[in-house]
Amino acid sequence: MDKAIGVPAINVRSKRPRDVLNEIKWRGYQMHECTIYYLHRGAPDDTRIVRGSEITSLGNSFFTLENSSSIPYHRIRRIEYEGEVVYQKGQGQDESVQ
Secondary structure (H helix, E strand, O other): OEOOOOEOOOOOOOOOHHHHHHHHHHOOOOHHHEEEEEEOOOOHHHEEEEEHHHEEEEOOOEEEEOOOOEEEHHHEEEEEEOOEEEEEOOOOOOOEOO
């Protein structure tokens, strides 16, 4: 949220994590402003956090990181843009936060 004028920094219309990331990429938002939280068994709280700048590609079922790891979209728990939650898994029927 732009704290100076009190308006959201981003207005994401998509409901699924893959679509949210594609919308950010193709609507001209800065991918490096994203923070993605995803299920990673064995990590603290079973969650790993990556920055959008680490993503090298957005595939059909997975996104790929600079280290060549492929992460399935169904593992994404939350996506933030400039600190604002734009997707939260399990938030009602559409799973997105508006």
